[in-house]
Amino acid sequence: MTHPLKCSYPEGYEKKCLNALETALKKVPAYHSWKSADIGGKNVFSRYKALPLLDKALMNKYGPTGFVPEGLDLKKALAAGKVEIVKTSGSTGDRVSNVWYQPWWDASERSSWKLNSSAAQVCTGSHREAILASPLCVGFHRKDKYLSREERSLGRFLFLNERVNPVHWTERHMSRMLSELTEYRPVILEANPSYLARLSRFINRNELKVYKPPLIIFTYENPSILHQRQIDKAFGVPMASSYGSTETAYVFMQCECGKFHQNTEHCHVDFIPFSGKHGGPQTGAILVTTLANPWQSLLRFDIGDIVTLSSEACPCGRNDGLTLDTIEGRAVNITTSSNGRAVTQAALDRAIADIEGIAEYQLIQTTPYNYSFYYVPEENHIQKKLRVSLRKPLVASYGKKARFELLEVKGISPDPPGKYRLTKPLISINPRNFLETSYQPFPFTEKSKHPHYEFLS
Ligand SMILES: [Zn+2]
Numbered sequence: 001m002t003h004p005l006k007c008s009y010p011e012g013y014e015k016k017c018l019n020a021l022e023t024a025l026k027k028v029p030a031y032h033s034w035k036s037a038d039i040g041g042k043n044v045f046s047r048y049k050a051l052p053l054l055d056k057a058l059m060n061k062y063g064p065t066g067f068v069p070e071g072l073d074l075k076k077a078l079a080a081g082k083v084e085i086v087k088t089s090g091s092t093g094d095r096v097s098n099v100w101y102q103p104w105w106d107a108s109e110r111s112s113w114k115l116n117s118s119a120a121q122v123c124t125g126s127h128r129e130a131i132l133a134s135p136l137c138v139g140f141h142r143k144d145k146y147l148s149r150e151e152r153s154l155g156r157f158l159f160l161n162e163r164v165n166p167v168h169w170t171e172r173h174m175s176r177m178l179s180e181l182t183e184y185r186p187v188i189l190e191a192n193p194s195y196l197a198r199l200s201r202f203i204n205r206n207e208l209k210v211y212k213p214p215l216i217i218f219t220y221e222n223p224s225i226l227h228q229r230q231i232d233k234a235f236g237v238p239m240a241s242s243y244g245s246t247e248t249a250y251v252f253m254q255c256e257c258g259k260f261h262q263n264t265e266h267c268h269v270d271f272i273p274f275s276g277k278h279g280g281p282q283t284g285a286i287l288v289t290t291l292a293n294p295w296q297s298l299l300r301f302d303i304g305d306i307v308t309l310s311s312e313a314c315p316c317g318r319n320d321g322l323t324l325d326t327i328e329g330r331a332v333n334i335t336t337s338s339n340g341r342a343v344t345q346a347a348l349d350r351a352i353a354d355i356e357g358i359a360e361y362q363l364i365q366t367t368p369y370n371y372s373f374y375y376v377p378e379e380n381h382i383q384k385k386l387r388v389s390l391r392k393p394l395v396a397s398y399g400k401k402a403r404f405e406l407l408e409v410k411g412i413s414p415d416p417p418g419k420y421r422l423t424k425p426l427i428s429i430n431p432r433n434f435l436e437t438s439y440q441p442f443p444f445t446e447k448s449k450h451p452h453y454e455f456l457s
Contacts, residue, residue: 004271004282004309010264010320016291017268018044021299027069028297030054030062048270053287054301056094059247064097067296074099074295083295088246098247101295104266108249111265115253115318118215118238122187130186130213132160132177132195133220134418146173149180158184164418166198167411174202182211189213189235192220194360194420197227200234201359205379212237219244221419222305222329222346225353226360243327245303247296248288252307252324259314260307262321266291269322270300271309278342278434283308283328285435304331306344306431331431335365335423338401342434345422351393357381358390362412365425371398372405374412383408 024031025038039050059067064085068074077083086100106125113119135141139159140152152159160177163169177199181189189196196216203210216231218241231239243252243260251267252260262269268289274280286307287300306328314323329345337343348363361375373394377386387406394404414420 004311005313005319005323007322008319013264013268013320014044017048017289020268020289020291020297021047023069024297024299027071028067029070030058030066031297031299034299048268048289048300051300054299056096056302059096059301064099064296067298068099069294069297072295077295086246096247099296101293104293104295105249108244108263108266112242112244112250112253112263115255115261115263116215116240117256117316119188119217119240119253122214126156127187128156128158128184129188129190130158130160130181130184131190132199133190133192134164134195134414135159135162136164136417137192137220137419146176158186161195165413166195167413169198171202174199178203178208178210181213185211186213188215188217190217190219191231192418192420193218193223193227193231194221194414195418197224197230197360200227200230203234204230210235214238215240217242222327224349224360224420224422226349226358230359241327243305245288247298247301248290248303249293251286251288251303252322252327255314255316255318257314257316259310259316260324260327261314261318262323264321266293271307271322272439273436274306274342274434275436279308279344279347280434280436282311283344285331285431305329306331306334329422333421333423333425334429334431334434335363335371335398335425336368336427336429337397338369338399340368342431343397343423348393348397348423351397352390355386355389355393357386360412360420362421363394363423365423365427367427369401370403370405372407374407374409376411377408 021044025035034051037051039047041047065074084100086098088096088098110125113123131138140147140162141164142162147162152162158180160180163173212235214237216235216237216239218239223241228239238256240254242250244250249266250263251269252262254260268291270287271284272287273284283306286303286305288298288303289300290298307324308326308328310323310325313319326346328347333345335343352361357378359376359378361373364372366372373390390406395402412420
């Protein structure tokens with residue numbers, strides 16, 4: 001059995017974690033009722049582990065004002081333009097309002113660049129960036145007309161796209177993106193990988209020559225191996241995934257060797273293992289605590305993703321905080337095998353990656369045993385051969401009792417607000433049931449008496 005790497009932390013990290021904890025418990029209204037769960041003592045990390053988790057329901061109940069430390073005047077800061085309120089772009093049920101403090105966000109981004117040698121080399125904070133993502137997540141959205149380059153520019157940022165669904169992009173629209181890249185010559189191309197993969201398939205199909213940015217950074221979603229391959233073929237430049245959220249800023253950055261390193265200057269991460277049956281103990285959920293954000297105190301925030309810890313030191317030499325082999329994808333995207341085991345989207349993606357002839361896919365679980373596999377074939381594939389070769393990785397992932405329906409389609413649309421889901425359960429799955437029982441933290445609720453936790457299903 002392999003074991004996760006022992007964590008080491010930079011100087012001053014423990015003190016920062018202690019400050020974040022004490023500020024939250026003493027000065028932040030949302031955590032007043034958490035004090036009874038604090039075990040005290042010298043080991044700050046044990047104190048963290050004994051606390052409940054912060055989920056979006058609690059964020060909505062107290063936010064955004066309940067997460068501002070006492071003594072700060074939010075109204076005055078808002079009026080002065082020092083901070084603003086920013087809503088996350090999730091679907092309506094999990095949208096959250098945050099107090100947004102730009103200097104902290106920028107500092108978090110800057111410290112994440114140190115975790116990748118290309119980013120450390122080329123990112124200055126005043127460098128040009130082109131962004132290709134859903135305009136509902138970032139940039140300018142128009143349904144009725146196309147916008148000029150000037151209308152899609154904001155300071156050093158150029159937003160390449162104003163249309164939500166890449167399936168409906170026209171060749172003219174994609175050609176415009178490519179000429180703008182050539183003219184603008186961005187240092188960073190920041191992209192939602194499924195959006196950039198769509199553009200890359202267009203480049204590859206037409207054998208186009210494109211501008212090569214020094215670094216492509218993936219955000220917004222966890223990239224599929226197929227998408228990464230298409231992007232690599234089209235651009236052939238270094239690529240790295242930057243992982244974080246509107247609530248937490250930059251949490252992990254992928255280094256030049258491919259592993260993910262924790263942004264220890266700006267966050268603490270608690271790892272909660274899945275049980276052995278579901279892929280644990282090195283695969284599990286993460287809770288993020290933000291460090292040194294004066295305007296919003298987040299303690300053990302359930303960011304909603306599953307990761308796998310690394311058991312070997314990274315060849316790049318970075319060893320502060322958690323090191324991850326993979327980000328396994330959103331907890332809400334977990335499907336289950338026919339015998340009830342958790343299948344993360346990255347697990348299925350690794351199984352599908354070696355099948356030739358597929359441009360992209362989406363697996364939808366409709367019952368505990370039934371799965372619809374939608375796929376977009378590559379040109380010149382042999383349909384019968386492709387369908388036969390698909391069965392093997394699907395059965396390996398979901399078991400012999402699983403029933404598959406294979407459906408060839410022309411394109412796969414992202415879910416709102418513009419995130420492509422490789423896997424999607426239509427049955428009710430509670431990802432917290434996959435956690436190792438002895439490590440399970442629970443959302444806090446004032447209604448329950450003893451113990452202070454209640455299981456949310
Ligand atoms: Zn590394």
